[in-house]
Amino acid sequence: MRIVYLPLDERFCTREYFLMFTKIAGLDILTPPRELLGSKKVPADTDALENWLLENVKTGDSLIISLDTLIHGGLIPSRINLIRSETIRDRLKIFSILKDRKVEIYLSTTVTRIPIYNSADEEPDYWEYYGETLSDMSKEFARYLESNNIENLSYKDILPEFLSENEERYQHIPKWMIEDFFWRRERNYNIIREVIELVNEEIIDFLNLTLDDNSAGSLSVYEAQQHRNFVKKLGLEEKISVHPGADETSLTLLSRFLCSKFQYAPSFELFYVHPESINLIPPYEGYPLKESVENHIKAAGAQIKSNGEILLLLNNTIDYSKYEVIYQDEVKVNEEEYEKILMQILKENRIVGIADIRYGNGADKRLVEKLLKESLDWKRMNYAGWNTVSNTLGTVIIHSIIQYFGEKGYLKLDMEELLKLQAIFFIEHWGYQADIRQQLRKDCVTKGCNVWTLMPAEKWAEEYTCSKLLPYKNAVEKALRKNWEMKVFFPWHRSFEVGIILS
Structure with missing residues (x-):
């Protein structure tokens, strides 16, 4: 069973995490050389990537592909480029060609993010000056759409009326910026609709549609809800998942691939450190924590049970006011919480995945220090705590599923590589990100x-x-x-x- 992998972009977390997991699992993997991928705002040569796929994909392969890379040249280019819809539709034709080779296609794409701050580091140049204002306007527009119960989005038809009603509030924003921002969103929205149709036509086997950094009430969440409604209307809930995330999306698809190949859905039991706060919405997520966790597990091809085969321990918080990792030294914590976590782990005889989601963009330093002082079996346990809740969830879930299938004899694991990857997660998420x-x-x-x-x-x-x-x-x-x-x-x-x- 060979996997052909086209990553979201060339970063270590989006490309190398995936490749290291496949090496641990002993999977046959083929991926384009790094020089064929882009570099942040510089897009990959999409024609070269298309040719690479056509030259290398063979009958019976399983494809894990980022649509953002295939049609835009990467995640950042998908937010800033000016490729016309007609060009993108032409690029989508490759899926029908590849499907004729009797392959399985696992696809990911993103609902474009709308940062709430001024910075053009990953956005169009004007975001440096008008980013926060455009973000506020997009939230107001989302409320406008909601209040008018508008389902069939067509910004070019709806936007003029909204701007006319709010002329005084937004007249200071250059018109061309507003037009550029909404043109790109409508283009990306419509392309997702066409990809959903490809799932309906059984050309795409599974679609992981993730919301890149977003927040409650944002236009991203509104658009995602319209996609969810469309998916439900077509009866495709088992073939399309819509949930927060981005950088971890290929790991979720790898989980899905393994569960499909072995025709088995491992079960997770959930242990929240703070079960009383699971309905709060974490920053960058846009949805309650409980809903995100459930959707990630389902998208991965697994299930949730009260006495599951794998324990997923979620180190969540009760307060997001000082959520960023840089504030954790200011946060008062109850040491009994950490004793509770350790007691739960030490009594387990299952695979244990530790999703450290207490802080954003890095690890809970107190937790990691306590974990490393215990004599724990890291061949049957795993830990991650990076960036967003969804980034961490996707990483811990695939790690746990690979360990589970290894223990059950479905996979022969390279334990040296397993420990090496766990070491990298600790050094990066704890040592680098948190400090x-x-x-x-x-x-x-x-x-x-x-x-x-x-x-x-x-x-x-x-x-x-x-x-x-x-x-x-x-x-x-x-x-x-x-x-x-x-x-x-x-x-x-x-x-x-x-x-x-x-x-």
Whole structure:
């Protein structure tokens, strides 16, 4: 069973996480060389990728493909490019050609995000000056659509009336910016509709439709609800999942692929550290935590049971007011919570996945420090705590499912690679994201860098980060009883993402 994999983009978390999981599971994997992919705002050569697929896909292959890469050249290009709808529709024809080769197609795509702040780092240039204003306007527009019960979205027909009614509030925004923003959203919205039709025509076997960084009441959530309604109308709920996320989406599809191949849906029992707050909506998510967790597990091809075969322990919070990882040293915590977590883990004889979702963009440092001090079996347990709730969920779910299928004899796991990947997650999510990244951002200013770029002193930043991460690496090695050499790099030449190589 061979997998042909086209990632969301070239980052370490979107490409290498997936490849490392397939290596652990001993899967036959084919993916384009990194040089065929893009570089942040520079899109991949979509014609070259299409040719690569046509030349390499064989009868019986299983395809895990990011639509954003195939038709736009990457996640960021999907937000900023000016490709016409006609060109995209032409690119969609490749799926019918590939389907004729008797392949399975697992596809992912995103509902385009709408950042609530001013920055053009990953958006069109005007977002640097009007991003927050356009975000506020889009939320107001979503409320307008909701109140008028408008289902068949056509921005070019609806928007003029909305702007006319709110002329004084938004007249300071250049008209061309508003037109550009909504043109791109309508284009992407309509393309998703056409992909849903491909699922209905049984050309696409499964679609993972994720909402890139979003928030409650946003236009992204409104659009996603219209897609959900359309999916329900066509009776495709078992073939299309709509939920928050983005960077982890290929991991969810890998889970789905394995469950389908082995014709078995592993069951998860959920253990929330704070069950009283599962209906709160985490930042970047747009939906209650409980709903997101359930949708991620279902999308992965698994199920939830009260006495499940895998324990999914969710280190959630009761308060999102200081959710970002940089505030965690200011947050008062109850040490009994951590004792409760450890007691739950120590008594288990199941695969245990620990989804550390208490903070955004990094690990709960207290939790990791306590986990590493215990003598735990990391061949039957796993941990992740990075970026958003959905990023972490998708990672822990695939990790748990691979461990489960390995234990049951469906897969022969490479335990050395398994421990290496777990070490990378600890070093990155705990050491880098929760701590060293903040130090790097402060000290890099003296080298001419800033929060958006390390280019003026990237070699220095790599050496600095590697040195600062050594104590974390040592703690992880002691807990996992292993030793590695470590290198670090910055995939997008900025401090937000890091790549960690252990050898």
